[in-house]
Each structure stands twice: as structure tokens, then as C-alpha cells.
Amino acid sequence: MxxxxxxxxxxxxxxxxxxxxxxxxxxxxxxxxxxxxxxxxxxxxxxxxxxxxxxxxxxxxxxxxxxxxxxxxxxSTRFRLTFSGRTIGEEAQAPVLQMTMxxxxxxxxxxxxxxxxxxxxxxxxxxxxxxxxxxxxxxxxxxxxxxxxxxxxxxxxxxxxxxxxxxxxPAKIGFGLEVELDRELIEDNTTEIDLGAAQWGYGWVFPKNDTITVGVGGVHVKNPDMKAHFRDYLALHAPHLDAEKVKCKGAFLPFxxxxxxxxxxxxxxxxxxxxxxxxxxxxxxxxxxxxxxxxxxxxxxxxxxxxxxxxxxxxxxxxxxxxxAAARRIRALIYATPVRNYFPRAVERHPSMTRRYLRLLAGELDYADLGHKVLWRIARRLGASLLRRPA
Ligand SMILES: Cc1cc2nc3c(=O)[nH]c(=O)nc-3n(C[C@H](O)[C@H](O)[C@H](O)COP(=O)(O)OP(=O)(O)OC[C@H]3O[C@@H](n4cnc5c(N)ncnc54)[C@H](O)[C@@H]3O)c2cc1C
The missing domain is CATH 3.50.50.60 (FAD/NAD(P)-binding domain)
Incomplete structure (x- = not known):
């Protein structure tokens, strides 16, 4: 025809x-x-x-x-930033994120x-x-x-x-895994981002009208076993589920x-x-x-x-x-080893970092607005956290 x-x-x-x-x-x-x-x-x-x-x-x-x-x-206006399950920043009145299917x-x-x-x-x-x-x-x-x-x-x-x-x-592509869970399986209605859930990436819990989305994602080559990260992150939020049996789906994203x-x-x-x-x-x-x-x-x-x-x-x-390009420059300050373990401490000590992250996410701030001063401040705070590391 x-x-x-x-x-x-x-x-x-x-x-x-x-x-x-x-x-x-x-x-x-x-x-x-x-x-x-x-x-x-x-x-x-x-x-x-x-x-x-x-x-x-x-x-x-x-x-x-x-x-x-x-x-x-x-x-959603309640936001929590975590690192491997530990809360490092919280906002009860965050700039609004609209969650959709x-x-x-x-x-x-x-x-x-x-x-x-x-x-x-x-x-x-x-x-x-x-x-x-x-x-x-x-x-x-x-x-x-x-x-x-x-x-x-x-x-x-x-x-x-x-x-x-x-x-x-393939050396740069990102990969994410997700599952939609019944709303009642996770009672918490807070949007969460966990910077420790994957390498060069993160985990997320996004509440929706009828479901809760739980996922992990990051640079593919840095996370050869993303499924293991997904299972660990799911276990933090839904320990009553058998993570092995939960069917997640995956997709590439150009991160x-x-x-x-x-x-x-x-x-x-x-x-x-x-x-x-x-x-x-x-x-x-x-x-x-x-x-x-x-x-x-x-x-x-x-x-x-x-x-x-x-x-x-x-x-x-x-x-x-x-x-x-500006986000790529800052990304190394957040995700690269060995800084990765110190970034959460710097965030914990300086709640303004969580607020800035949220303002970026909200589109109230551009990366270009952060400028060199803020980059220096992040680097200094990371340096201070490094120096204060436990013996
Ligand atoms: C796990 C995961 C979680 C994410 N979470 C978020 C988030 O919370 N917020 C956010 O802002 N971004 C998120 N993203 C990124 C976001 O999904 C993408 O950036 C966005 O969908 C890009 O839109 P697009 O229109 O470019 O492509 P797509 O939304 O992928 O649309 C492409 C369209 O092209 C069609 N198509 C593909 N191939 C063909 C073909 N050969 N012939 C005909 N049609 C074709 C598809 O059917 C589709 O309709 C996430 C990505 C992933 C993988």
C-alpha cells in the first residue's frame, strides 16, 4: 500500500x-x-x-x-539530599518540583x-x-x-x-534503572536524591499521584553492575520487598x-x-x-x-x-574520587549548598550564575572537609 x-x-x-x-x-x-x-x-x-x-x-x-x-x-516541596541513606541536607519548603508520569x-x-x-x-x-x-x-x-x-x-x-x-x-553515556512502586509501599512523600547510590550518578525517590518512582543512574562505565546499586538503594527504602524479584527497567541517557x-x-x-x-x-x-x-x-x-x-x-x-559545559566542570567537584566522600560532609556543614542545588534544579539559578567565586567556595569547603577527616 x-x-x-x-x-x-x-x-x-x-x-x-x-x-x-x-x-x-x-x-x-x-x-x-x-x-x-x-x-x-x-x-x-x-x-x-x-x-x-x-x-x-x-x-x-x-x-x-x-x-x-x-x-x-x-x-512536591519537601526535599531530602542523602548519601547512602544518611541525610545530609533537608528542605521542608523547597522550590516546587512537579512530578508527572x-x-x-x-x-x-x-x-x-x-x-x-x-x-x-x-x-x-x-x-x-x-x-x-x-x-x-x-x-x-x-x-x-x-x-x-x-x-x-x-x-x-x-x-x-x-x-x-x-x-x-559508550564511554560517556549514562544508564538508569527504575521501578514504579505502589504508593503505599513507601509512605514518605518527600522527594529524595541520594548522591551515594551510584558512582558519577545518584539514586532518586520521586512521589507521583498514584505511584512512587525509585531509581538509580549514572555514567555507565563507572557502574558496571548498576543492578546491584539499584537493589541496595531499593533495600534502603522498601526493605520489606525482595529486591531480587522486583522488575526494574533500564534506559540510556546522555549524561x-x-x-x-x-x-x-x-x-x-x-x-x-x-x-x-x-x-x-x-x-x-x-x-x-x-x-x-x-x-x-x-x-x-x-x-x-x-x-x-x-x-x-x-x-x-x-x-x-x-x-x-559549566555543569561538566562542577561535576568533577561532586562526583570524582577522592572528593566524592568529602562532598557530603561539606554539604552537611553548609546548608546553603543544598539550597543552591535546589535553586539550580528549580531553574532559579543557571550554572553560569554560579561563576568562579562559588566554584572556589565549593573547592574551599571540600578542602576544609578533607582536612577535618577523622584519623
Ligand atoms: C531512568 C531515567 C530517569 C530520568 N529522569 C528524569 C527526570 O526526572 N527529569 C528530567 O528532566 N529528565 C529525566 N530523564 C531524562 C529525560 O527522560 C530525557 O532527557 C528526555 O526524555 C529527552 O526527551 P527527547 O524528546 O529528547 O527524547 P525521548 O523522550 O526519548 O523521545 C524520543 C521519541 O522518539 C521516538 N523514537 C525513537 N527512535 C525512533 C525511531 N527509530 N523511529 C521513530 N521514532 C523513534 C520515541 O518513541 C520517543 O517518542 C531521565 C532519563 C532516564 C533514562
Whole structure:
């Protein structure tokens, strides 16, 4: 059926997660004809903590006109920072984190992109991507051509593979494991991040409306047995469960290994496909929405002014790249051995460090705002904790 029939659009968007839906809605509103292509029909599951930070909340309002409501979100203001189960920082009135289930959240973003005029091709299988034309051939023979193609197809991006031969560098990729537990299995309603639960990563407990998400994640090569970390962390929170029998799921995330030039010519990468996950907090949803919006704007500008889409994209994405680069520099102060054991002590002694971490998470502060003074202060506090170490 439909064999070899070509259909032309201004813009092809592959993947309708937060990045793809943001690109599609932005471009459709700018008057472009948009094909939004996904291997899944929506709603579909996506493994994720579903932590929507203040930054994400801002971007989802800006791009999708979507504001937190009780149906999709659970607001959480109680926060605990721990290290291998020991509390090192606590805030009863933390900046609000909105907790959501990605199945419903992504379906809402997708629906808003469709309402704006994007034409959906889902669920579909892709048999080829031509990054020169650009075009996408579907497994049923249909060919979709575009003047611009945005690859928003996640960490294992087929568009990135078509451009570079592989989607990510295995030496730098992150990996996370998660389980959704019944709400009553963990009574505590506090959002928790445990910096000792994995190497170059952390564990999390995120309360949701109907479930509690427990997970661990970090740089893959530093955690060859992530499952063991997961079992240990789960045992801290749900000792009554047989951790061996709990079925967790895993997924890759590009934990700070972003592409400095995300695309080529008329092909742009956004979100996880471009490696845009914060290397300290693991936040990816905000950066997916923002880079998707930038990519959609760049496509519109390229078509309007007959210029390479990549030039228009690079002119916008600098802000995100600066944040990723600054976070990477700070990350070593938190996660590298031997500092790793002293960072918790420094946090314990200086509650302002937890507050700053929360303000970063909330999007009230950028890494760039921290500047050299704060880096020095963190380094000094680490030094002081080192000197005070027990004999
Ligand atoms: C365990 C874990 C926990 C996380 N927790 C958080 C958190 O709490 N907060 C946060 O901000 N971030 C979190 N992240 C990161 C966040 O999930 C990602 O950064 C975010 O989903 C990126 O959005 P995206 O649109 O780029 O990609 P995705 O959300 O992965 O969407 C990609 C889309 O492309 C489609 N697709 C993929 N391949 C193809 C193909 N070949 N053909 C057609 N369609 C395709 C998929 O079906 C999907 O719909 C977490 C990640 C993991 C792994």
C-alpha cells in the first residue's frame, strides 16, 4: 500500500517526546507544514523519573501553553539530599518540583503539537533516513521528504546514527534503572536524591499521584553492575520487598555528553539525540523542550531567509551548551574520587549548598550564575572537609 509515494513537507520531525513535540508545535505555529513521526502511537511509556523542574515548568508554559494541574502533576516541596541513606541536607519548603508520569505528559505535549497542525505518522517503522535530501522512508514504502529534518528521536537516535555512524559514545553515556512502586509501599512523600547510590550518578525517590518512582543512574562505565546499586538503594527504602524479584527497567541517557555541533546542513538534532542532559542533576526534559523550540525556530528562519538551518540553530543553542559545559566542570567537584566522600560532609556543614542545588534544579539559578567565586567556595569547603577527616 502507498508504495513509493512521496509526500513533501517543510519540516520532518522524527520522534515526538518533549523535544520533537516542541519542535513541531513551534514550526507549525510559524506556518510550516510539519510531519511528526514516531515509532509509537501516543500515549506510550517512557522510562523517566518524571521530575519536572521549575525550568521545565517555564519552558512547557512558553512552548505548549501548558501549566501544572492536579490531573497531570503532583507538586512536591519537601526535599531530602542523602548519601547512602544518611541525610545530609533537608528542605521542608523547597522550590516546587512537579512530578508527572511521562506516558500522560508526553501524550499531552504530542496532542498540542497535533492541534497546532503537525501531521502525525505513528506508529511507523523507518527503513531509511537520507540526511542529504533530507527524507525518511517508512517500512511500508512511503517516502516523506522535508526541506529540514529534526532528529528528536532520543538517546539512541537513528538520525544521529545516519549522520555520525553512532548515536552516542559508550564511554560517556549514562544508564538508569527504575521501578514504579505502589504508593503505599513507601509512605514518605518527600522527594529524595541520594548522591551515594551510584558512582558519577545518584539514586532518586520521586512521589507521583498514584505511584512512587525509585531509581538509580549514572555514567555507565563507572557502574558496571548498576543492578546491584539499584537493589541496595531499593533495600534502603522498601526493605520489606525482595529486591531480587522486583522488575526494574533500564534506559540510556546522555549524561552530559552533548554534541557541540548537533547536526549538519538541513539536519538538526534536539533533546537526548543532541546529548542535552544536565551532567549533575540528570535533568533532560527542560533541555529537550528548549532545544526542540530552538530547532523549530531555526527551521522556520532557514526557510524564510533561505539560509542553512544549522546556522540558525547554532546561533540559538549557545545558551544550552554553556550551561552543559559549566555543569561538566562542577561535576568533577561532586562526583570524582577522592572528593566524592568529602562532598557530603561539606554539604552537611553548609546548608546553603543544598539550597543552591535546589535553586539550580528549580531553574532559579543557571550554572553560569554560579561563576568562579562559588566554584572556589565549593573547592574551599571540600578542602576544609578533607582536612577535618577523622584519623
Ligand atoms: C531512568 C531515567 C530517569 C530520568 N529522569 C528524569 C527526570 O526526572 N527529569 C528530567 O528532566 N529528565 C529525566 N530523564 C531524562 C529525560 O527522560 C530525557 O532527557 C528526555 O526524555 C529527552 O526527551 P527527547 O524528546 O529528547 O527524547 P525521548 O523522550 O526519548 O523521545 C524520543 C521519541 O522518539 C521516538 N523514537 C525513537 N527512535 C525512533 C525511531 N527509530 N523511529 C521513530 N521514532 C523513534 C520515541 O518513541 C520517543 O517518542 C531521565 C532519563 C532516564 C533514562
Amino acid at each position: 502507498n508504495s513509493r509515494v512521496a509526500k513533501s513537507f517543510d519540516l520532518l520531525v522524527l520522534g515526538s517526546g518533549p523535544a520533537g513535540s516542541a519542535a513541531a508545535i513551534t514550526a507549525a505555529r510559524a506556518g510550516l507544514s510539519v510531519a511528526l513521526i514516531d515509532k509509537s502511537a501516543f500515549p506510550r511509556d517512557k522510562l523517566c523519573g518524571g521530575g519536572i523542574t521549575g525550568r521545565s515548568t517555564r519552558y512547557m508554559a512558553e512552548t505548549f501553553d501548558l501549566r501544572p494541574d492536579a490531573h497531570l502533576f503532583l507538586p 511521562r506516558r500522560e505528559f508526553d501524550a499531552e505535549l504530542h496532542a498540542r503539537a497535533v492541534d497546532a497542525g503537525a501531521q502525525v505518522f505513528a506508529p511507523v517503522k523507518i527503513s531509511a533516513i537520507d540526511t542529504d535530501t533530507p527524507s525518511i522512508t517508512l517500512a511500508d514504502g512511503r517516502i516523506l521528504t522535508g526541506r529540514v529534518l529534526i532528529g528528536a528521536d532520543g538517546a539512541n537516535s537513528a538520525v544521529a546514527r545516519a549522520l555520525y555512524g553512532r548515536a552516542f559514545d 552530559g555528553a552533548y554534541r557541540k555541533v548537533p547536526g549538519r546542513g538541513s539536519v538538526l538534532l534536539a533533546g537526548d539525540a543532541a546529548g542535552l542532559v544536565d551532567p549533575i542533576t540528570g535533568e533532560g526534559i527542560a533541555w529537550a523542550m528548549k532545544s526542540g523550540q530552538y530547532a523549530g525556530q531555526a527551521a522556520a528562519e532557514a526557510l524564510q531567509h533561505d539560509k542553512p538551518a544549522m546556522d540558525a540553530y547554532m546561533a540559538r543553542i549557545g545558551y544550552i551548551h554553556r550551561e552543559m
